[in-house]
Amino acid sequence: MTAATRYAGPLPLAEALTKLAMATPETAVFHRDGPRENFEYRDLGLAAATAGRVGAKHIRAVKPFEAETGWHWHDMTAHFVYVLKGWLRFHFDGTADDVTVRAGCCLSQPAGVPHNVVGYSDDLELLEINIPAQYATIDLPR
Numbered sequence: 647m648t649a650a651t652r653y654a655g656p657l658p659l660a661e662a663l664t665k666l667a668m669a670t671p672e673t674a675v676f677h678r679d680g681p682r683e684n685f686e687y688r689d690l691g692l693a694a695a696t697a698g699r700v701g702a703k704h705i706r707a708v709k710p711f712e713a714e715t716g717w718h719w720h721d722m723t724a725h726f727v728y729v730l731k732g733w734l735r736f737h738f739d740g741t742a743d744d745v746t747v748r749a750g751c752c753l754s755q756p757a758g759v760p761h762n763v764v765g766y767s768d769d770l771e772l773l774e775i776n777i778p779a780q781y782a783t784i785d786l787p788r
Contacts, residue, residue: 669704676706681783684709693779701779707732707770715763717786724777725755732767760786 669690680687680703690702717739727734733748739760747753755761 674704676704678708680705682715684712690773692775696779698779699777701776703774704730705772705774707766707768710768711766714765717760717762717788718783719758719760719786720776720781720783721758722776722778722781723757724775725757726752726775727755728752728773728775730771730773732770734763734767734770734772735765737762737764 669688674688674690676686676688678686684707685705686708688704690704692700692702727747729747729749729751731749733746735744735746736753736755737744744764745753
């Protein structure tokens with residue numbers, strides 16, 4: 647028995663390349679239009695290439711850490727963080743200890759879990775992948 651395919655294919659290379667997501671420093675520039683004023687964001691093109699199913703951003707700190715983000719959660723099914731430079735510290739609801747993600751490390755954050763960003767290094771840079779690309783962030787009273 648053969649399993650059904652999930653994707654239309656095989657595709658001619660010319661057609662497949664129309665779906666190619668390629669971000670370069672010239673085509674995907676950093677901007678400050680994002681959820682946190684202490685960071686700048688660079689869209690890596692996955693949202694457009696996947697019709698919004700997956701989003702990817704290159705994020706870097708532009709201001710030193712001043713205050714925790716406050717407790718919140720994201721309405722998404724997957725949230726993946728890979729730290730390129732520096733470190734980022736979270737506190738997750740229901741845990742006693744903070745979780746620090748350092749350069750070269752990754753964190754797959756469970757969907758819908760309340761958390762608070764409680765610190766980061768001045769040189770923080772990370773990649774963030776979200777499913778779906780667009781999602782809501784819900785602040786929680788504490």
